[in-house]
Amino acid sequence: MDKEQLWQTALGELEVTLSKANFTTWFKSTFVVSDENNLVIVGVPNSFAQEWLKNKYHNQIFIILKKFRPHLEEIKYKICSTAPPQVNNIDITNILTNKEVKDDKKTDSQNGCFNLNPNYIFDTFVVGNSNRLAHAASMAVSDKPGKKYNPLFIYGGVGLGKTHLIQAIGNEIKKRNPKAKITYAPCEHFANDFVDAIQNKRIDNFKKKYRNSDVLLIDDIQFLSGKEGTQEEFFHTFNALQQGNRQVILTSDRVPQAIGELSGRLSSRFSGGMVADIKQPDFETRAAILKAKSQEKSLNLGDNVIEYIAQNVCSNIRELEGSLNKIRTHLELYNAEPTLELVTQILEPFLSTNRNEYITASKILKTIANFYGIKMEELIGKKRNKELVYPRQISMYLLRHELNYSYPRIGKELGGKDHTTIIHGRDKIEKELARNENLQREMSVIKEKLYI
Incomplete structure (x- = not known):
């Protein structure tokens, strides 16, 4: 496997663990x-991407590359203007991903669309008890945009189909x-656009781009947290659209009230329409x-294989698709048939990985602090203070249950x-988890953030 194939393989694994955005x-x-x-030296287009990969995704990249380069010791990120080379020997991109990824990068500037994936439609969205309300609300909004459920706020954990649903609308x-x-x-793109508009004195163009929309779809709105200037601009954008009876649709990993450092007036507006959740x-x-x-x-999997994967991969849709990608890669590279025995062998290392290997007390505490702002x-x-005691008790619970720390060590x-x-803190959270659905969802999202 040469360097181009190595990186395309790594991208294939990263793609199924990150949001499309x-x-x-x-x-x-x-x-x-x-x-x-x-x-390994990774080429990046600018200093912003260099810092982001180094600070946010380095550990994830290192773990993936280490599987294919066991002697890997260091990864560096270098700013390069050269376009990424193409893979000639094996079209690993087609093996690891499908046409969705390519289509996801298309832009339809004539209709004001940014990155609408044509494969994200209602016909390809699988409806179940976990997402039925969000799906029904989305169908209603697409039927009468701006007139019903405005705004529509969809929340849920990583990889559960939020992006698919709003792009289907x-x-x-x-x-x-x-x-x-x-x-x-x-x-994040909205926030970066706003900063760029201020720096380059193009704020009127920015306002025209977003405020003239008939439908505004914003993914991962929780990233407004702590960005006071961007919140102010989004507040006015939101008001301009709503006053013109134009539709606003937002997704988040938590309910509006749980987004830390979000202004009260935005939180109340986000909650003012329809709030629908997507569960596991x-x-x-x-x-x-x-x-x-x-x-x-084009994977011909038997019912016993489907059942095995469904029983063992439970967290989210992205991991389900990641499992299929792993199977497909192996089958195409080795020209094999997807028997239950072979699929078990392919997925066993992935399923039996010690989840605690990459989790530390520091990571748990940082994740909880970030989640609650x-x-x-x-x-x-x-x-x-009440807003501090609650996250602190969740920290006690997770340090005990995820790392099995002793009470004195916690x-x-x-x-x-x-x-x-x-x-006392651990016991309180355990009792709350048994009856409080909001806490169950919050805990699910926190755990997902710990293990991605």
Whole structure:
């Protein structure tokens, strides 16, 4: 496997663990410059991407590359203007991913569409108990945009189909009214657009781009957290669209009230229309998704194989598709048949990986602090404000259940808390989890963030 094939293989694995928006934004123009002497140098288009990959995705990239380069010791990120080279020997992109990824990068500027994936339509969205409300609301909005459920706010964990659903709305509206101006953007793109507009004195162009939309679709709106200037601009954009009876659709990994450092007026507006959640799919939905996805990928899998995958890959749709990609890669490379025995062998390393291997107390605490929009010092400090005690008790619970830490050790990690305080906090969260659906969803999202 040469350096081009190595990077395309790595991208294939990264694509199924990241949101479409993040994958396209940060990995679209990357490639391997050099792969020698236990050092891999990754080419990136600018300093922003260089810092982002180094600080946010480095560990994930290292773990993936290490599987194919066991002696790998270091990864560096180098700014390069050269376009990424093409793979000539094996078209590994077609093996690891399908036409969706290519289509996802298309832009329809004539209709104001940014990155609307034509494969994201209602016909390809598998409906189950976990997403029925969100799907019904989305269908209603596409039928009467701006008149029903405005805004529509869809929330749920990583890889559960939020992006598919909101882009399906955009594609359906575009199909019914080709002249409609539909603008889709990840929240990070909106924020970067705003900063760029200020720096280059193009704020009027920015306002025209977003405020003249008939339908505005914003993915991962939780990234507005802490960005006061961007929140102010989005507030006025939101008002301009709503006052003109134009549709706003947002996705997030949590309910509006749980987005830390979000202004109260935005939170109330996000909650003012329809708020619908998408939960983890149940067994029947997972099996249906696997059948649909395997047909898309021309994989002829028996019912026993589908059942095995559905029983063992439970967290989200992206991991289900990742499992199919792994199977497809192996079958095409080795010209094999997808027997249950072979599929078990292919997925066993993936399923049996020690989840705690890459989880530390520090990562748990940072993840919880980021999720609830508080500082690390506040989380482990002595203040007993309600907004601090709750995340602190969740930290106690996760340190106990995910890392099996002793109560004194948990107390030490949390700034010297007494072990009786730790026991009380853990017990309280355990009892709440048994009856509080909001906490169950929050816990699910936090765990997903820990293990991606």
